[in-house]
Amino acid sequence: MTALRRCAAVFAVMLAGLASAPGVALAHGIGGSAADLDVWEFLPLGIEHMLLGWDHLLFIGSVVLLAGELGRAAKLITVFVLGHSTTLIIATLAGWQINALAVDVVIALSVAFVGIVGWIGRPQRWTWFGTAVLGFGLIHGLGLSTRLQALGLPEDGMLARVIAFNIGIEIGQLSAIAVMVVLGKLLTRFITWTHAERATHGGFVAIGVVAALVLTTLTLTGVNNDARAETLGSCTITPRATTYSAAGGGHPAKPFYGPSENYPETDFGHVLGDGYVLVHYPTTLPDTQVAELKKLITGPDGAGMLAGAAPDQDGPLRAVTAQQQLECDEFDLPALREFTKNWHAELQGNNAN
Structure with missing residues (x-):
C-alpha cells in the first residue's frame, strides 16, 4: 500500500533526526519508582516507556514499512507483541534480570536487520521473517522486565501490575502506528521520489548500526544510558x-x-x-x-x-x-x-x- 509505505518513510525520517540529536539517543528506559504505584498507574508507565523508546519505535516503523500492507503489518506486530509480552511476564514473576543496555544493542541491530531485508527486497516467504520478529520480541521482553524490576515492584498484585504495564506498552505502540498512518496521509502528496522507500530502508540500516556501536561501547565501558555518574x-x-x-x-x-x-x-x-x-x-x-x-x-x-x-x-x-x-x-x-x-x-x- 503506497500510503502505508510513505507514512512509514516519513516517520522513519523524523525518528532518524531525533535519534541523531545529542543526548536523545541515550534517552531511553523507565524512570522513577514503582513501589507505591497502584495497578492502574502502571498503564501510563508502559505508555511512557514505549513512546520514549526511540529504538523500539524505529523497529516498529521498519517492520511496517517492510510489510507493505496493513494486514501483513498487523500480523507481524502481533507476533512481536506475543514475544515481548511472554518474556516480560515470565521474567518479572521469576525475577530474571539481564543487562538491559545489552538488550538495547540487540534492538538497534534488529532495526538494521529489517533495513537490510528491505534493501534487498521483500521476502517471498514471510514465515522465516515472522520467526525473526518473534525472537526479537522475546529478547525485548527480557529487557522490559529488567527495567521494570529495577523500579521496585511490590509483591502484592505483581501479576496485575505487569499486565497493566504491558497493556500500556501496547497502547503506546498502537498510538505510534496511528501517528505514522496519519502523517502518511497528510504528507503523501509531498513524497514523490521513486526511490524513497529503498532509501528509508538504508536509513534504518545506518541508524541501527550506529546506535548498536554506541550502545556496545557504553556496555563494554560499564556506562549506563539512563544518567551520568x-x-x-x-x-x-x-x-x-x-x-x-x-x-x-x-x-x-x-x-x-x-x-x-x-x-x-x-x-x-x-x-x-x-x-x-x-x-x-x-x-x-x-x-x-x-x-x-x-x-x-x-x-x-x-x-x-x-x-x-x-x-x-x-x-x-x-x-x-x-x-x-x-x-x-x-x-x-x-x-x-x-x-x-x-x-x-x-x-x-x-x-x-
Whole structure:
C-alpha cells in the first residue's frame, strides 16, 4: 500500500533526526519508582516507556514499512507483541534480570536487520521473517522486565501490575502506528521520489548500526544510558548495573554476613524492591574495616541496610539500591552513610506523594 509505505518513510525520517540529536539517543528506559504505584498507574508507565523508546519505535516503523500492507503489518506486530509480552511476564514473576543496555544493542541491530531485508527486497516467504520478529520480541521482553524490576515492584498484585504495564506498552505502540498512518496521509502528496522507500530502508540500516556501536561501547565501558555518574566523597554514583536473582527469596536472616559467609543472593534480590541498600565488600577487606562496616550495618544507623562479601569485587565498598549504586575507590563510610540517607529520603518523598 503506497500510503502505508510513505507514512512509514516519513516517520522513519523524523525518528532518524531525533535519534541523531545529542543526548536523545541515550534517552531511553523507565524512570522513577514503582513501589507505591497502584495497578492502574502502571498503564501510563508502559505508555511512557514505549513512546520514549526511540529504538523500539524505529523497529516498529521498519517492520511496517517492510510489510507493505496493513494486514501483513498487523500480523507481524502481533507476533512481536506475543514475544515481548511472554518474556516480560515470565521474567518479572521469576525475577530474571539481564543487562538491559545489552538488550538495547540487540534492538538497534534488529532495526538494521529489517533495513537490510528491505534493501534487498521483500521476502517471498514471510514465515522465516515472522520467526525473526518473534525472537526479537522475546529478547525485548527480557529487557522490559529488567527495567521494570529495577523500579521496585511490590509483591502484592505483581501479576496485575505487569499486565497493566504491558497493556500500556501496547497502547503506546498502537498510538505510534496511528501517528505514522496519519502523517502518511497528510504528507503523501509531498513524497514523490521513486526511490524513497529503498532509501528509508538504508536509513534504518545506518541508524541501527550506529546506535548498536554506541550502545556496545557504553556496555563494554560499564556506562549506563539512563544518567551520568555523580561523585560522593571518594565514591561514584551511577544507575544500578548490579543484578540479583530474586526467585524463591525471602527476608535475610541477619543484616551482616562476614567475609567467610555466603550471603543469600535471592534474599538480597527479594528485598531490593522494598527499599533496602545492599552493601558489598571484598573478602580481602582488612579486619578493622570489616568491624567498622559491621558496626554501621548492625547499629541504629544501619536500618534498611544489608551487607555481604563479594569475592570478585575490586573496590572496598559497593552499595546497591533499586535504582543506583555507589562504587568507592576508598573505604569511605561517610559516603556510604550519605548515600543511604539520600536514598531513604527519596523513598520517603515518594511515599509522601
